[in-house]
Amino acid sequence: TQLLEQSPQFLSIQEGENLTVYCNSSSVFSSLQWYRQEPGEGPVLLVTVVTGGEVKKLKRLTFQFGDARKDSSLHITAAQPGDTGLYLCAGVNFNKFYFGSGTKLNVKP
Amino acid sequence: DARVTQTPRHKVTEMGQEVTMRCQPILGHNTVFWYRQTMMQGLELLAYFRNRAPLDDSGMPKDRFSAEMPDATLATLKIQPSEPRDSAVYFCASGLRGEQFFGPGTRLTVL
Numbered sequence: 001t002q003l004l005e006q007s008p009q010f011l012s013i014q015e016g017e018n019l020t021v022y023c024n025s026s027s028v029f030s031s032l033q034w035y036r037q038e039p040g041e042g043p044v045l046l047v048t049v050v051t052g053g054e055v056k057k058l059k060r061l062t063f064q065f066g067d068a069r070k071d072s073s074l075h076i077t078a079a080q081p082g083d084t085g086l087y088l089c090a091g092v093n094f095n096k097f098y099f100g101s102g103t104k105l106n107v108k109p
Numbered sequence: 110d111a112r113v114t115q116t117p118r119h120k121v122t123e124m125g126q127e128v129t130m131r132c133q134p135i136l137g138h139n140t141v142f143w144y145r146q147t148m149m150q151g152l153e154l155l156a157y158f159r160n161r162a163p164l165d166d167s168g169m170p171k172d173r174f175s176a177e178m179p180d181a182t183l184a185t186l187k188i189q190p191s192e193p194r195d196s197a198v199y200f201c202a203s204g205l206r207g208e209q210f211f212g213p214g215t216r217l218t219v220l
């Protein structure tokens with residue numbers, strides 16, 4: 001089993017604050033993905049990182065893949081209420097996806 | 110706007126009954142995944158298909174669960190007999206080249 005641990009599990013912050021979510025594993029992955037899931041819907045892919053050390057930016061979201069391709073982080077700058085949701089990381093090997101337990105983010109106006 | 114569709118969206122049934130969930134993948138996608146999501150276990154992979162062939166169903170309880178793709182436009186997940194511990198949201202996802210797109214899920218409640 002290729003386990004991914006996410007931290008923190010829950011995060012409640014005020015609008016405008018910055019935050020970082022972590023995704024850690026002892027396994028090496030060929031790529032890592034981040035998803036956001038809103039209540040009553042399926043997860044939606046935000047980004048895929050492939051190369052160790054890679055950094056990708058999506059507006060106020062910055063994603064980084066660890067050098068050893070075992071961990072990743074998601075940083076949100078100036079969080080907004082629209083960022084509220086469950087953030088899931090998924091490690092990918094041989095076209096199989098191993099999901100973390102998720103970080104539930106609540107951004108208060 | 111291509112999307113994965115799932116039916117039914119909600120299902121309430123009694124223990125021992127058969128449950129069938131259906132998924133229509135996005136046209137042209139060659140992989141289909143079935144996941145189960147619960148508060149306790151998170152998102153678990155049950156089975157996946159490539160080009161309609163089952164590649165891995167190791168996440169599925171074999172004695173009661175079965176997954177099939179009778180054609181490229183339909184994937185099914187069947188539970189027989191259902192048990193209360195099967196209560197969860199079941200997601201289908203289809204994909205191509207390392208990406209996957211999730212359907213809205215079927216919320217199953219087994220009483």
